[in-house]
Amino acid sequence: AFPPLGKEFMPPLDEGSYLWMPTTMVHASIGEAMDILAKQNMAFRGIPEIDSVVGKIGRADTPLDPAPVSMIETVVNYKPEYRTDKAGRRIKYRFDKSKGSFVLDAAGELIPDRGGRPFRQWRDHIKSPDDIWDEIVAAGQVPGSTSAPKLQPIMARIVMLQSGMRAPMGMKIKGPSLEVIERVGLQIEKLLKQVPGIQADAVVADRIVGKPYLEIVPNRKALARYGVKMREFQDVVEIAIGGKAITTTVEGRERFPVRVRYPRELRDHVEVMERILITGKGGAQIPLIEVAEIRYERGPQVIKSEDTFLIGYVLFDKLPGHAEVDVVEECKRYLAA
Structure with a gap:
């Protein structure tokens, strides 16, 4: 009856806020991610239409939240177009x-x-919440981070419960290894940016591999030469770097473990860790570097799987004026061509 109308599962509602969910580079540290978060929050607060900004990185202390440190979640509340009373x-x-x-x-x-x-309360050129989103996207361009698809807090939770992805549209890539999934995802990312109905800035493929892991590899021959048992070596490394619970304090009905480990300045850098002392045969003090190799290895920042298959995502969003179903069908035709 209405041929010009596009097809969508459900039109978006105006929640009065947006959820800005970009990602940082895989190898970014917690300090670098927090610096990007602070710069973006400051830029968002500089937009006159914005009322409040609250952002976080990483995940909550629960196994149900798989967010890595590289994922940023910022709730941006904007002012209503006109001043209103409590009844709206x-x-x-x-x-x-x-x-x-x-x-x-x-x-x-x-x-x-x-x-x-x-x-x-809005400036003259701001005609709709979509214009506010464009301001957010422009202000959120910080070196070291990606852009983000257009999401609202409630809408985002529904989308993530339905598909597991943090975008209204996306592709799931299954493969034999994380390296293959990432390589294919980056190739698809380049292709999707050329599809007419897709917002090129919002196309983001998962950057999976590249997180630096610190490995301490013991040299068994050196340990035997100095008379150090493997158990003793592991205990020293555990206590010095990771810490070990040695007792428990009792405070009423609560119990708190007491952990012992080196102060931060003696375990924060590889050069300092190399000087951790291990007691050898006869009480000799041996630096860690003499009996082990300390190195960085590239690894995944997060491992996702579905139906026993490793999986990665390519997220994207549509341009205003395009229907979701039409955009998805256009993507299928473009990738199949």
Whole structure:
């Protein structure tokens, strides 16, 4: 009956806020991710239409949250177009038609007046929440981070429960190894950016491999030469770097483990860790570097699987004025060509 109308599962609702969910580079440390988060929050707060900004990195202390440190979640609440009361009704203020401006009291505040006009809080070129999202995208461009698909908090949770992805649209790639999945995902990312109905900035493939892992590999011959048992070596490394619980304090009904390990300045850098002392035969103090190799190895930042298969995502979003179903069908035709 209406051929020009596109097809969508459900039109988006106006929640009054957006969820900005970019990712940082895989190898970024917690400090670098927090720096990117702080810069983005500062940029968002500089937008006049924004009311409040709350961001986080990483995951909560629960096995149900698989977010890596490289994933940022920022809730950006924007002001309503007009000032309203608690019931959501527009408040009218005294307006001087001769001067074309609102009348202010001695304190510089607007004066409520039932015969006045509602006060618009958005700038003239901001016509809809979509324009606010464009401002957010422009302000969130920080070196070292990707862009993000257009999401709202409630909408995002529903989408993630339905598909596991943090975007309204995306592709799931299954493969024999994480390296193959990442390589294919990056190739598909380049192709999807050329599809007419897709917002090129929002196309993001998972960067899976590249997280630096610190490995301490014992040299068995050196340990035998110094008379150090493997168990003794592992105990020293565990206590010095990771810490070990040696006792438990009792405070009423609560129990707290007491852990012992080196202070942060003696375990934060590889050069310092190399000087950790291990007691050898006869009480000799042997630096860790003499009996082990300390090195960085590239590894995955997160491992996702479905139906026993390793999986990776390519996330994307549509341009305004395009229906989701039409965009998905266009992507299929483009990739199959």
